[in-house]
Amino acid sequence: MKKALLFAVLGMAAASQAGAQGLFKCTVDGKVTYQSMPCPKIGAAIDYPPPPTAAQVKAAQTRAQEDRERADELAARNREAREKKAKEDSEAARDVAASKPAPKQSCDSLRTRREELYGQRNENRRNSQLDAMSRTQNDIDKLESEYTKNACGPLD
Numbered sequence: 001m002k003k004a005l006l007f008a009v010l011g012m013a014a015a016s017q018a019g020a021q022g023l024f025k026c027t028v029d030g031k032v033t034y035q036s037m038p039c040p041k042i043g044a045a046i047d048y049p050p051p052p053t054a055a056q057v058k059a060a061q062t063r064a065q066e067d068r069e070r071a072d073e074l075a076a077r078n079r080e081a082r083e084k085k086a087k088e089d090s091e092a093a094r095d096v097a098a099s100k101p102a103p104k105q106s107c108d109s110l111r112t113r114r115e116e117l118y119g120q121r122n123e124n125r126r127n128s129q130l131d132a133m134s135r136t137q138n139d140i141d142k143l144e145s146e147y148t149k150n151a152c153g154p155l156d
Contacts, residue, residue, distance in 0.1 A: 023035075024036070024038055026040075106152075113143060114140065114147065117136055120136050121133055121137055121140065
């Protein structure tokens, strides 16, 4: 029984020493090697920290998750600020454009061109030229968009 206890104690001591062994940096013939045993001639023991405990790993993971959440929150706030600024800039540009009336001559020429396009579209319809009528309608839509953009007033 005493021998078994002695072997058990020696076995535990050897196992604890195995985990606590140092790391040695040895230089032999100008070559650097690392080993767990002391160097035969010239070398130095290297202290290295023990591996982190489970609690330390858990704490590091928690901090990393908190950092990711803060980064996501900051990115969302920045995105919202950019979108708000873009919206404000767009509204300001629209207000400036709306406050500037288009030159009277430009509105008159757009109105005249619109009347011509409607006449041309109606002529294409009477002649059953559906492709031409479709192209003319597209031109009318573009012109009316420009008319509205230039704030030329209501379309009749």
